[in-house]
Amino acid sequence: MHDAMLLGLLLAAIAIGFGLGIRHATRRSRQAPTASSSSLSKEYFIGLNYLLNEQPDEAINTFINALDVNSDTVDTHIALGKLFRTRGEADKAVSIHQNLLARPALSRSTNQNVQLELARDFMALGVHDRAQRLLHSLLEQSSGEEYRYAAKQLLVDILEREKEWQNAFDVIQPLLKQHPGMRRPASHWLCELAQEEIQQSSRALARKHLKKALQLDERCIRATLLLAELEMDNGHYDRAIERLDHIPTQDPAHIPTMLPALKRAYVRNDDIAGLEKHLYRLLNQAPYTSVIVMLGELVHQRDGVDAAIERTGEWLREAPSLGGLDYLLDLYVESQRLSGRTSPDTRLLLLKYHTQALLKDRPRHRCRRCGFSSDALAWQCPSCRRWGTIKPITGVEGE
Numbered sequence: 001m002h003d004a005m006l007l008g009l010l011l012a013a014i015a016i017g018f019g020l021g022i023r024h025a026t027r028r029s030r031q032a033p034t035a036s037s038s039s040l041s042k043e044y045f046i047g048l049n050y051l052l053n054e055q056p057d058e059a060i061n062t063f064i065n066a067l068d069v070n071s072d073t074v075d076t077h078i079a080l081g082k083l084f085r086t087r088g089e090a091d092k093a094v095s096i097h098q099n100l101l102a103r104p105a106l107s108r109s110t111n112q113n114v115q116l117e118l119a120r121d122f123m124a125l126g127v128h129d130r131a132q133r134l135l136h137s138l139l140e141q142s143s144g145e146e147y148r149y150a151a152k153q154l155l156v157d158i159l160e161r162e163k164e165w166q167n168a169f170d171v172i173q174p175l176l177k178q179h180p181g182m183r184r185p186a187s188h189w190l191c192e193l194a195q196e197e198i199q200q201s202s203r204a205l206a207r208k209h210l211k212k213a214l215q216l217d218e219r220c221i222r223a224t225l226l227l228a229e230l231e232m233d234n235g236h237y238d239r240a241i242e243r244l245d246h247i248p249t250q251d252p253a254h255i256p257t258m259l260p261a262l263k264r265a266y267v268r269n270d271d272i273a274g275l276e277k278h279l280y281r282l283l284n285q286a287p288y289t290s291v292i293v294m295l296g297e298l299v300h301q302r303d304g305v306d307a308a309i310e311r312t313g314e315w316l317r318e319a320p321s322l323g324g325l326d327y328l329l330d331l332y333v334e335s336q337r338l339s340g341r342t343s344p345d346t347r348l349l350l351l352k353y354h355t356q357a358l359l360k361d362r363p364r365h366r367c368r369r370c371g372f373s374s375d376a377l378a379w380q381c382p383s384c385r386r387w388g389t390i391k392p393i394t395g396v397e398g399e
């Protein structure tokens with residue numbers, strides 16, 4: 001696929017090159033033919049020869065040398081640089097872009113565009129400090145708003161990778177009004193800062209960051225979860241429950257995420273009846289497997305296994321799921337054990353074997369943006385790098 005793209009670009013480069021060659025030639029045919037126009041065509045033929053001999057690297061180098069940098073070809077150079085970078089050859093992209101920057105004739109906006117590309121090359125090479133320096137100097141050159149925003153986004157990308165949350169926040173904060181799309185990442189940087197403060201036992205500062213995070217993005221469930229944890233650490237279980245109760249309104253898909261904290265708050269508050277009532281409320285709102293299983297366990301502990309089988313069976317009829325069926329089979333096995341069987345029914349064990357096989361290696365979370373899936377919940381998608389897009393997988397095979 002990359003090779004096909006490469007070939008397409010090269011052919012475009014050749015076409016431009018020949019076009020220029022012909023233009024040069026016709027312009028100059030009235031005068032005496034010059035050495036430069038004939039050397040241009042010669043290099044193209046050499047490049048073409050490399051290409052036909054399947055030596056794309058040599059072919060590209062020859063074409064780049066042959067391509068004059070002027071307003072007609074500068075885009076081709078930039079495109080070739082990008083192509084190298086996406087092929088994992090950012091070092092070559094660097095030399096193309098540096099070669100472009102060495103030309104004094106570039107327009108101001110092209111120069112800024114090439115500097116941005118060069119910063120992306122350095123990032124791809126992992127040389128974050130050089131990319132940062134370049135972006136800072138670009139920002140100092142009182143560039144156009146469009147380039148400034150692009151430069152700031154790249155800068156923030158580096159700062160995120162370096163886990164410099166406060167610096168990332170400081171870069172973006174003045175832009176939050178014009179660019180509301182940055183509010184969500186900014187709220188997560190504040191959550192990161194809050195977590196650092198919690199580790200250093202500065203709870204008051206952590207709380208401040210979290211409240212600000214919620215002001216920026218009222219749907220930031222991560223901030224709500226952390227605030228609930230802080231309440232629990234202080235022994236304020238009712239307040240923790242009150243916080244957690246916001247999560248289904250903020251984002252119902254995260255009900256499975258908050259269940260462990262909710263259970264902990266009620267258990268520490270010695271209020272199992274309250275937990276059951278709360279879970280029934282959630283069940284009516286979103287009958288997720290994790291809610292059903294938690295509720296089933298409460299019935300199991302209080303009224304015994306047969307009552308749990310009956311109730312769980314009813315709930316699963318409304319919202320069937322593989323995880324729910326697996327749990328129901330556990331209850332059946334337990335019921336047989338209690339009724340005095342020495343070993344459970346082999347048919348039950350066979351069904352249990354199948355549900356386990358189907359559940360094994362099944363990811364529990366998925367990015368709603370790019371489809372990346374993982375077992376654990378990550379607040380920033382490692383694949384598309386968006387914040388807050390990974391959510392529990394729900395439904396028949398889900399949580």
Ligand SMILES: [Zn+2]
Pocket residue numbers: 367368369370371372381382383384385386389
């Ligand atoms: Zn993603």
